[in-house]
Amino acid sequence: MSHFLLNILLALTWAALTGGFTPANLLLGFGLGFLALQVARRPLGQTGYFSTLPRMAAFVFFFLVEMIIANLRVAADVLTPRWHMRPRVLAVPLEAATDVEITLLANLVSLTPGSLNLDVSSDRRVLYVHAMYADDPELVRRQIKEGFERRLLRITRGLEREDEP
Amino acid sequence: MSTGGVTSVVFGALILAFLLAFVRLARGPSLPDRVVALDLMATLAVGFIATYAVATGQALYVDLALVLALVAFLGTVAFAHYIEKGGRSWRRI
Amino acid sequence: MAAYLSAAFMLIGAAFMLIAALGVVRFPDLFMRLHASTKSATLGVGCLMVAAALQFESLAITTRALAVVVFLFLTAPVGAHVLGRAAYFSRIPLWDGTLSDDLRGHYDASTHALAGPEAPRVPLPEEVDEEQGA
Numbered sequence: 001m002s003h004f005l006l007n008i009l010l011a012l013t014w015a016a017l018t019g020g021f022t023p024a025n026l027l028l029g030f031g032l033g034f035l036a037l038q039v040a041r042r043p044l045g046q047t048g049y050f051s052t053l054p055r056m057a058a059f060v061f062f063f064l065v066e067m068i069i070a071n072l073r074v075a076a077d078v079l080t081p082r083w084h085m086r087p088r089v090l091a092v093p094l095e096a097a098t099d100v101e102i103t104l105l106a107n108l109v110s111l112t113p114g115s116l117n118l119d120v121s122s123d124r125r126v127l128y129v130h131a132m133y134a135d136d137p138e139l140v141r142r143q144i145k146e147g148f149e150r151r152l153l154r155i156t157r158g159l160e161r162e163d164e165p
Numbered sequence: 166m167s168t169g170g171v172t173s174v175v176f177g178a179l180i181l182a183f184l185l186a187f188v189r190l191a192r193g194p195s196l197p198d199r200v201v202a203l204d205l206m207a208t209l210a211v212g213f214i215a216t217y218a219v220a221t222g223q224a225l226y227v228d229l230a231l232v233l234a235l236v237a238f239l240g241t242v243a244f245a246h247y248i249e250k251g252g253r254s255w256r257r258i
Numbered sequence: 259m260a261a262y263l264s265a266a267f268m269l270i271g272a273a274f275m276l277i278a279a280l281g282v283v284r285f286p287d288l289f290m291r292l293h294a295s296t297k298s299a300t301l302g303v304g305c306l307m308v309a310a311a312l313q314f315e316s317l318a319i320t321t322r323a324l325a326v327v328v329f330l331f332l333t334a335p336v337g338a339h340v341l342g343r344a345a346y347f348s349r350i351p352l353w354d355g356t357l358s359d360d361l362r363g364h365y366d367a368s369t370h371a372l373a374g375p376e377a378p379r380v381p382l383p384e385e386v387d388e389e390q391g392a
Contacts, residue, residue: 019318110335
């Protein structure tokens with residue numbers, strides 16, 4: 001079912017990109033989207049599409065706000081003559097397990113408050129992060145784990161409810 | 166302020182940013198520092214093209230920005246691979 | 259209205275890009291320069307692309323502009339990761355003010371594998387040299 005919706009989305013994207021919402025163009029987009037989904041069948045898997053979409057929207061909003069805060073903080077540090085940063089390289093234990101989850105989490109970590117993903121350990125259980133404002137390393141770890149990882153896993157796994165820890 | 170005035174200010178800021186990135190490119194001190202500067206310049210160029218599209222009213226330039234955004238990333242990855250696997254000889258560069 | 263909004267986005271974007279460039283010049287070590295160039299420059303370009311999309315008010319251009327933004331948001335962190343990893347691996351020094359470094363001694367020099375924090379530290383080459391010299 002979710003694949004069908006994705007396919008429609010791909011068809012609409014194709015029509016938007018080529019700039020013509022003619023039936024023939026949409027049909028062509030649908031065909032190409034079908035081929036693309038065929039290629040990406042394995043990583044997409046089965047998901048609860050309908051509950052995931054609003055969470056995704058909320059997550060995108062949360063992420064944009066965090067990103068703007070992060071930038072203002074960096075900007076403040078760039079523009080004032082004294083350094084305020086307390087950098088550390090930290091190991092953050094990972095709960096995210098699949099490739100998609102780890103990649104998304106690492107990207108989000110890099111784009112938001114004072115943390116930059118450096119590497120993931122070879123056994124994929126630890127994320128190494130360069131944090132700029134890490135007076136308290138536990139606080140940084142908690143921000144990453146509770147701020148991003150939990151929200152992200154709720155979307156990618158789509159099973160847990162809001163009231164669960 | 167008119168759109169022309171705004172784009173002029175933006176162009177000025179971007180050119181200043183280019184010059185600053187060039188300072189880092191020239192000063193180094195290590196090759197990764199220079200790669201950061203080059204990466205930043207590519208990102209600045211994408212922004213520059215977008216602003217140019219607005220300034221001239223030519224929507225076609227947005228396509229150029231798209232292509233540059235797609236390609237610029239590959240350079241950084243290639244450099245990083247070279248730094249990681251390429252031994253120590255670059256240290257003096 | 260769209261024109262004013264577009265102008266505002268352009269000015270904000272330009273400011274962020276200028277801040278990114280200033281950060282790349284001013285910050286004391288490579289990793290903090292990466293912070294500046296990934297976060298601020300990406301957001302700056304994002305603002306400029308939104309400005310362009312608002313200016314043209316056409317579906318095709320908006321889609322392209324959003325594609326640029328999404329692509330940059332996906333690739334900038336990946337670029338920072340590969341570069342940061344490579345730099346750390348070739349032991350680019352961290353800033354003197356760095357408080358702690360969990361990554362130190364966890365890379366395997368020959369296989370480039372990275373162990374978890376509970377693994378025993380691999381001695382760095384200069385430490386091995388000291389032991390042999392002593």
